[in-house]
Amino acid sequence: MKYSENSCSDINICYIGGGSQGWAWKLMSDLYLEESLSGTVRLYDIDSKSAETNAIIGNIISGYEEAKGHWTYKSVSTLEEGLSGADFVIISITPGTxxxxxxxxxxxxxxxxxQPVGDTTGPGGIFRALRTIPMYEEIANSIKRYAKDAWAINYTNPMSICVATLYAVFPEIKAFGCCxxxxxxxxxxxxxxxxxxxxxxxxxxxxxxxxxxxxxxxxxxxxxxxxxxxxxxxxxxxxxxxxxxxxxxxxxxxxxxxxxxxxxxxxxxxxxxxxxxxxxxxxxxxxxxxxxxxxxxxxxxxPVNWRIENKAMLAKLSREYANKEKKVPITASGxxxxxxxxxxxxxxxxxxxxxxxxxxxxxxxxxxxxxxxxxxxxxxxxxxxxxxxxxxxxxxxxxxxxxxxxxxxxxxxxxxxxxxxxxxxxxxxxxxxxxxxxxxxxxxxxxxxxxxxxxxxxxxx
CATH class of the missing domain: 3.90.1820.10 (AglA-like glucosidase)
Incomplete structure (x- = not known):
């Protein structure tokens, strides 16, 4: 990283779950609007095609004339490639299908x-936790191996279990959860x-x-x-x-x-x-x-059927953004x-x-x-x-x-x-x-x- 007055460049961010059509787009908008930061975002996802599409979308956004923050987005195929040299790690995954x-x-x-949501407590939250824990064991071990000094920011639910798993596996991790x-x-x-x-x-x-x-x-x-x-x-x-x-x-x-x-x-x-x-x-x-x-x-x-329909709509929107058929709207995520x-x-x-x-x-x-x-x-x-x-x-x-x-x-x-x-x-x-x-x-x-x-x-x- 390189510092100048009130700004920092050459920041490396690894985004685990980088094929996201929700949280990843929010991050892109917020980075676009922040003039004091610039660098590279490496997008890793088990759905590599979605990560590749998001890299295209991110670079389109970063190329807008009015962009305040300047970032390069690239998709990566392994956690090692994404995490090596990372200053920050963002985790936002869907545990399962x-x-x-x-x-x-x-x-x-x-x-x-x-259950109105079913991702934190109740029967749904418990089973989501049980299948998330081994995924976070792998993530924690990978951060320990390739980016032990990076700050890890978690957005995945069940939040408490995700953060607890990171610390259980890698007690020295610098991690916190955002909600x-x-x-x-x-x-x-x-x-x-x-x-x-x-x-x-x-x-x-x-x-x-x-x-x-x-x-x-x-x-x-x-x-x-x-x-x-x-x-x-x-x-x-x-x-x-x-x-x-x-x-x-x-x-x-x-x-x-x-x-x-x-x-x-x-x-x-x-x-x-x-x-x-x-x-x-x-x-x-x-x-x-x-x-x-x-x-x-x-x-x-x-209902999950609504989420399935919404996912299909976002996938279509993703293709339209990547093909420049529609301009990506930029709004602060909050x-x-x-x-x-x-x-x-x-x-x-x-x-x-x-x-x-x-x-x-x-x-x-x-x-x-x-x-x-x-x-x-x-x-x-x-x-x-x-x-x-x-x-x-x-x-x-x-x-x-x-x-x-x-x-x-x-x-x-x-x-x-x-x-x-x-x-x-x-x-x-x-x-x-x-x-x-x-x-x-x-x-x-x-x-x-x-x-x-x-x-x-x-x-x-």
């Missing part, structure tokens, strides 16, 4: 379990500030929020803007909208939410539930007992990755929420991957002490933290009975009989067997 994802989300529905769910709660705080104080602030980065919890089950117990304490202002927002709800962002119908779950949890516990309703409902299953209940709480299920890279290069310090193993950030077991704020400075990420959640919230949180440890151990050591014990311990599964839980586990195990090498094939009885 839509076949396994269909099993994650829809097989539990046969037993009355509904945008908290941003929705921050947008609600901006809306409350405008509605009740008449202050038109549009940049969530100007808020101070104390974040604590685990990924997709995060909370905010302190929030301020300049001299304003935002907690009582948020209380007014909840009192006004807790019955009918309010949307903080216009998006596809499958991802829309009225924030009714978030508001109800605030009324229960007195602190702000910071993740989106679709995720929160999987941790506190009162809100997702059946389709009627889900509709009453103002969020939607995301994600933190490029800001974090700038901070780690020493260009501008930031504080933002990330997922890291617990070392006194929270009052919970050492090593559990938690989501709190951290200070990013030159070549350093220092997690900030976040404090303690209310005891009532900790009762729920402890179940999921214990499952995080159990699933990680089961995946690393191929302990099928331990995996089933964690499965039984999940709040979504507790609503069905033990016989149905065994049947569901065995069916889902069979559906994703291709990715569960090392486990015995004997059904749970």
């Amino acid at each position: 839509f076949k396994e994802m269909f099993s994650d989300v829809h097989t539990p529905e046969k037993y009355g379990i509904y 945008h769910e908290v941003f929705g709660a921050q947008r609600l705080l901006l809306m409350a500030l405008k509605e009740f104080e008449g202050i038109e602030e549009t940049d969530r980065h100007n808020l101070n929020t104390n974040v604590l919890g685990i990924n997709h089950f995060t909370w905010i117990n302190e929030a301020s803007y300049k001299t304003y304490d935002l907690m009582p202002i948020y209380d007014r927002l909840v009192k006004k909208y807790y019955k009918d709800g309010i949307c903080d962002k216009i998006t596809d119908v499958h991802f829309m939410s009225k924030n009714l779950v978030k508001f109800d949890l605030y009324r229960r516990y007195g602190i702000i539930a910071a993740a989106g309703d679709r995720h929160l409902a999987e941790f506190v299953p009162d809100y997702a007992r059946d389709k009627k209940t889900i509709a009453q709480w103002g969020f939607n299920l995301t 994600e933190e990755g490029v800001r974090q890279i700038k901070a780690l290069l020493g260009l501008k310090d930031i504080i933002t929420n990330v997922n890291l193993p617990n070392h006194n950030q929270m009052d919970c077991d050492e090593g559990i991957v938690v989501e709190t704020n951290a200070l990013f400075t030159k070549n350093s990420v220092r997690p900030l002490t976040a404090g303690k959640l209310p005891d009532e919230v900790n009762l729920i949180m402890s179940v999921h933290m214990n499952n995080q440890k159990a699933i990680l151990k089961a995946g690393l050591e191929k302990k099928k009975k331990l995996a089933f014990a964690a499965f039984l311990n999940d709040p979504l599964v507790k609503n069905i009989s033990i016989s149905n839980a065994k049947a569901l586990f065995n069916e889902m195990f069979s559906n994703t067997r291709q990715y569960l090498t090392g486990f015995d094939s004997i059904p749970i009885r």
